[in-house]
Amino acid sequence: MKLLDIIELLKTKAVKKIAYGALIILIVVDFIIPRHEIHFFGDKVPGFWSLFGFIACVLIIIVSKWVGHMGLMQDENYYDE
Amino acid sequence: MMSEIFNIQFLHPSVLYILGGLLIPLFKGKVKQGYMLAVSLLAFFAVVVMPYGTYGVYEFLNWKLTFGEVDKLSKVFAYIFTIMGVIGVIYSIHVKNDGEHFAAFYYVGGSLGVTFAGDFLTLFLFWEMMAFSSVFLVWFRKSPASINSGFRYLLWHVAGGLILLAGIIIQYSASGDLSVQYVPFHGWWPTDLQSLASFLIVIGFIVNAAVPPFGAWLPDAYPAATVTGAVFMSAFTTKTAVYTLIRVCAGSEMLIVLGVVMAIYGVVYAVLENDARRLLAYHIISQVGYMVAGVGLGTPLAINGVVAHAFCHILYKSLLFMGTGSVLHVTGISKLTELGGLYKTMPRTMIYTVIGGLSISAFPLFSGFVSKSMTVTAFGEAHLTWAFMALMLASAGTFLHTGLKVPYFIWFGKDRGIKAQEPPFNMELAMIIGSLFCVGLGIFYKPLYALLPHTVHFEPYTAYHIWESLQVLLFTQLGFFLLLKKLWCEDTISLDTDWFPRKGAKVLMWLTKPLDRIEYNFIGEIYEFIIQKPIMGAAKIFKVIDTVVVDGSLNGLGKLTLACSRKMKNAQSGQIQHYAMVMVAGFIALIIIVMVLP
Numbered sequence: 001m002k003l004l005d006i007i008e009l010l011k012t013k014a015v016k017k018i019a020y021g022a023l024i025i026l027i028v029v030d031f032i033i034p035r036h037e038i039h040f041f042g043d044k045v046p047g048f049w050s051l052f053g054f055i056a057c058v059l060i061i062i063v064s065k066w067v068g069h070m071g072l073m074q075d076e077n078y079y080d081e
Numbered sequence: 082m083m084s085e086i087f088n089i090q091f092l093h094p095s096v097l098y099i100l101g102g103l104l105i106p107l108f109k110g111k112v113k114q115g116y117m118l119a120v121s122l123l124a125f126f127a128v129v130v131m132p133y134g135t136y137g138v139y140e141f142l143n144w145k146l147t148f149g150e151v152d153k154l155s156k157v158f159a160y161i162f163t164i165m166g167v168i169g170v171i172y173s174i175h176v177k178n179d180g181e182h183f184a185a186f187y188y189v190g191g192s193l194g195v196t197f198a199g200d201f202l203t204l205f206l207f208w209e210m211m212a213f214s215s216v217f218l219v220w221f222r223k224s225p226a227s228i229n230s231g232f233r234y235l236l237w238h239v240a241g242g243l244i245l246l247a248g249i250i251i252q253y254s255a256s257g258d259l260s261v262q263y264v265p266f267h268g269w270w271p272t273d274l275q276s277l278a279s280f281l282i283v284i285g286f287i288v289n290a291a292v293p294p295f296g297a298w299l300p301d302a303y304p305a306a307t308v309t310g311a312v313f314m315s316a317f318t319t320k321t322a323v324y325t326l327i328r329v330c331a332g333s334e335m336l337i338v339l340g341v342v343m344a345i346y347g348v349v350y351a352v353l354e355n356d357a358r359r360l361l362a363y364h365i366i367s368q369v370g371y372m373v374a375g376v377g378l379g380t381p382l383a384i385n386g387v388v389a390h391a392f393c394h395i396l397y398k399s400l401l402f403m404g405t406g407s408v409l410h411v412t413g414i415s416k417l418t419e420l421g422g423l424y425k426t427m428p429r430t431m432i433y434t435v436i437g438g439l440s441i442s443a444f445p446l447f448s449g450f451v452s453k454s455m456t457v458t459a460f461g462e463a464h465l466t467w468a469f470m471a472l473m474l475a476s477a478g479t480f481l482h483t484g485l486k487v488p489y490f491i492w493f494g495k496d497r498g499i500k501a502q503e504p505p506f507n508m509e510l511a512m513i514i515g516s517l518f519c520v521g522l523g524i525f526y527k528p529l530y531a532l533l534p535h536t537v538h539f540e541p542y543t544a545y546h547i548w549e550s551l552q553v554l555l556f557t558q559l560g561f562f563l564l565l566k567k568l569w570c571e572d573t574i575s576l577d578t579d580w581f582p583r584k585g586a587k588v589l590m591w592l593t594k595p596l597d598r599i600e601y602n603f604i605g606e607i608y609e610f611i612i613q614k615p616i617m618g619a620a621k622i623f624k625v626i627d628t629v630v631v632d633g634s635l636n637g638l639g640k641l642t643l644a645c646s647r648k649m650k651n652a653q654s655g656q657i658q659h660y661a662m663v664m665v666a667g668f669i670a671l672i673i674i675v676m677v678l679p
Contacts, residue, residue, distance in 0.1 A: 003428045011493075023559060026552050033548050039461030039469065043545075053553035056477035057560030061567055064352035073353055073573040079583060 026050060091136040091149055094124035094163055095194040095207070099669065102186030106179045114174045117182060121170040124193070125163040131156065135199060144259055147199025154388070157532040158196045158324045161392045162189065164518075165316045165399060172403055172511035173309030181221045185313050187214035187665070192317040196324060200259045201249040204325070206668070208245065208289075211318060212238035213665050218310025219302050220658060230305035233579065235661070237288065237298035245285025252278035265379075266333040283330050289322035290373055291366050292339050293346050297579035299366060300350070304358040304415065308406040311358060315402045316395045319365060323372045323391050332379030340374025341471045343367065348478030352568070353575045357405040357415050357487055361398070364483050367475055368394050368441065374472070375456040378463060381535035386455030388533050393448035393522055397440035400515035401483060404434030407504035407512070408491055414499070417487075417570040422496025429503055431492040433512040438488055440519040442480035445550060448522035451529070451541045454550070458539070477557040484554075485561045490570060620646050 009015070031046040042048040101120035108116050133156070136149030166189045173185065191214060194207030212235065219231035253259050255274045266279035284295075291299040299319070303311050330336070347367025354360040368390070375387035407430050408423065409415045424431055436447070443449035453476070460469040503509060522529055530537040561568070623646075 003432075004425065007424050007428055007431075019555075019558075023555055026548070026555060030548060030552065033544055035545050036543070039458075039464070040466045043549075047552075049549045049552035050556045052473065053477050053556030054560050056474045056553070057481055057557040058564065060348060060474070060478045060481060061352060061560070061564050064349040065567060067349060068353040068573075068575065072575050073571065074576055076572065076574050078574060078576070 023050075090130065090132055091134070091151070092127040092131075093137060093149055093193075093197065094127045094159065095148075095190040095197070097124045097127060098166070098186045098190030098193065099672070102183050102190065103669075105182050105186070117170050117174060117186075118167070120186075121163070121166045121189075124189075125160075125167055128156065128159045128163050131159075137197075138199075144202060145200065146203050147260070148194070148203055149197045150199035150261070151197065152534075153532070154324070154327065154534045155196050157388055157392065157534070158320070159193060160532065161320075161395050162192050162196065162317065165189075165313075165395050168396075168399060168511050168514055169309070169313045169316070171514070172312055172406075172508055174507045175505055176307075176309055178221060180217060181307060181310065184214045184217035184221070185310070187669075188218065188313055188317060192321045195321050199261060201252065201261055202259055204261055205242070205246055205249060206672070208321075209238075209242050210665070210668060211321065212242060213661055213668070215310075215314055215318065216302075216661070217658075218314055219306045221310065222305060222307045224305075227305040230302050233583070234298050234302035236582075237295070241285050241288025241295065244281050244288065248278050248281030248283075248285055251281065261328060263329060263331070265330050266335065269335055279330065279333075283326075283333060283335070286322050286325050286330070287336075287339065287373070290319050290326065290369055291322075292343055292369075292373060293366075294578040296343070296366055297577040300354075300359050300362040300577065301579060303362040303365075304356050308410045312399050312402045312406060315361070315365060315398045319369045320391045320395055323369060323376065323387065326373065326376045327384060327387060331376050331384060333377055336373050336377025337465070337468060338377075340370045340372070340377055341468050343370030343373060344472055344475035345478075346370070348475050348482070350575055350577070351478070351482040351486075353571075353573070355417050355570045355572055355574075357417055357420070357491060358402065358409070360417075360482060360487060361401050361405060364441065364479060365398060367479060368398070370475070371453060371456050371472060374468060375459060378459055378465070380459055380463065382462065382539060383456060383459035385530075385533040385535050385537055385539070386452065386457075386459055389452035389529060390449075390456055392529060392532075393440065393452040393519075396515055396518045396522070397437045397448055400437035400512060400519060401434060401441065401487075403508065403512050403515060404430055404437060405487065405491070407508055408501075410508070411501045411504055412499050416572065417490040417494075418572045419497065420491045420499065421494035422492070423499065423501055424492040426499075426501040427492070427503055429509065430512070431488060433509075433516050434491075435484075435488050436516045436519050438480075438484035440523065442484040442554060443476060443550060444480075444484075444523075444554060445542070445547050446520070446523045448519045450523055450550065451526040452522075454541050454546060455539055473553060477553055480554050480557050481561055485558060486568060489561075489565075616646070 027047045027050050030050070035043060038044060042052070097120055101123075105113065105117065131151055133151050133153070135147060136151065137147065139146045139148070169185060169189070173182070176182065188211055191207045191211035194210065195204050198204035198207060216231050216235045216238075219227050219234055249259075251274060252264065255278055256262075264275070264279045264282065266276060266283045268276070271277035271280040288295040290296075303314050306314055326336070344367050347363045347365070347370060350363040351360050351367070354363060372387045372390055372394075375383040375390070405415065408420065408427065411427070412420070412423075414420055440447040440449045443453040457469060457472050457476070460472060526541065530539075
């Protein structure tokens with residue numbers, strides 16, 4: 001089946017390399033892209049949103065899991081007893 | 082009066098859903114499917130041809146009830162509600178249980194009734210109709226967990242509805258005007274009678290918008306609903322609340338803070354969640370957070386953004402619920418810890434779900450991009466940097482979960498060798514339509530912008546904006562794959578604000594144990610004395626008549642009394658579902674009487 005082949009293709013190492021390449025291009029192009037919607041200081045810093053995206057992701061995962069293990073996460077039968 | 086309801090220009094789509102719903106049990110098989118589809122399409126066309134104006138005004142006691150207040154705002158919501166009605170009907174058309182279709186029709190009808198309501202009383206009636214019909218979409222799952230969850234859902238909504246009603250009554254006594262009017266609430270606490278009315282109305286609305294701490298019903302009930310029921314529920318309750326918030330309380334500053342908290346809160350809980358549909362439910366809260374915050378800001382750009390976002394949100398969220406619902410329908414599993422490796426057997430469902438995921442994440446060329454960015458930009462332009470940054474953070478979280486975590490753990494992750502195939506044709510068709518809308522709106526957004534309440538001077542596809550979004554999204558993806566081990570799901574539930582009522586109820590039950598005794602001994606005896614004994618006595622008399630007087634010759638009468646006694650017994654089933662059904666029936670009868678009587 002053709003659709004399945006395409007999905008299998010996406011799992012190869014080559015795609016991974018292309019993805020890393022794309023990330024680098026994202027930052028590089030951000031140095032030259034025209035800026036006209038400046039709302040605050042971050043909009044003037046090249047690569048700001050790349051860093052923001054990465055840190056946001058890490059923060060969300062770590063902080064949420066930490067809060068979860070503080071007692072929010074309970075066994076499924078918690079309310080049944 | 083009848084001529085006015087069936088006016089050729091204005092045909093209230095709720096009438097189609099409510100009266101149309103009544104006839105569903107009369108049809109069978111393909112005819113029934115065609116009939117339901119026809120009703121939902123007709124409701125959509127009724128909205129298309131509807132001109133602006135006020136229709137369906139009835140005098141009831143001393144009040145003026147307005148069923149059809151049509152302006153740009155109500156029309157754009159009616160468009161999306163009726164489009165969603167068609168998609169939902171297609172997705173659920175194979176369901177055998179008439180009751181489920183019935184509940185869905187009344188739910189959609191209630192939501193449209195709220196949309197076009199011109200006075201608070203009509204709004205309230207349809208508001209309650211939504212709660213009482215949608216709860217059946219939970220109950221029809223028929224598992225003990227969903228029965229309990231349905232009761233909790235109903236309790237939240239009855240409580241919210243009563244708060245709203247209190248607000249409406251105070252509003253009426255303060256202003257003498259029952260029409261749905263703009264009464265924003267400023268500050269955090271009410272200071273006079275008018276602000277108390279606004280305050281209670283806002284609280285009533287935000288219970289339905291699932292704003293924490295009143296939002297725990299949503300992730301509790303939606304995953305407990307039937308596969309098709311959850312698709313309907315994901316679309317209507319919260320977005321109807323957003324609509325009423327825009328209409329009545331735009332610019333209430335409290336909502337900015339609540340909305341931003343909501344957007345982040347949904348994301349945090351989504352990290353912890355293991356049930357795919359509950360994870361999506363938390364993301365409804367997160368997305369509605371953008372809308373609530375935008376309503377609080379209240380600028381024309383923000384309101385446009387909120388309406389556009391509600392429009393797109395209904396389409397991509399229902400698509401996501403349809404995708405995960407299909408997996409649940411086919412495999413019977415919705416827990417991410419038990420799923421994995423389905424890309425070999427359900428690749429097309431995966432593509433539809435990923436399209437929904439990319440749309441909710443606001444990827445360029447998908448519907449979320451043209452709507453979410455409008456709200457977020459409104460915060461940027463208002464120089465509320467903290468809110469702007471928080472909403473961008475929530476965007477990253479949205480992509481992390483709905484765009485990456487859900488598809489990864491269902492279709493890739495650990496292959497658990499689950500037997501599966503693509504869902505039935507009608508479910509897939511609904512997902513195809515949803516996907517086309519998500520991609521179509523992302524590219525051809527001008528028609529949507531034309532429907533918005535204010536004139537739009539916003540261009541989503543600017544170079545910097547595209548670049549900003551791509552950076553946030555793709556670097557989130559990098560974080561996801563680097564931290565995949567940490568994200569591995571755990572088989573737990575997460576405590577939410579409903580911990581207080583749920584645990585509190587247990588304490589209350591313990592405290593009221595003495596009352597139990599009174600109920601059993603005292604009230605029980607009264608009940609027995611006043612109701613049971615006479616019925617038993619009557620039955621005994623009938624029995625005596627039956628056996629002694631007409632023994633043999635009139636066996637038929639015996640059967641009749643038996644049937645009568647059985648009927649009497651049924652009327653006292655003690656099941657709240659039955660009483661709720663009677664209430665809904667009474668409500669429908671009331672509406673019909675109001676509409677038909679001069």
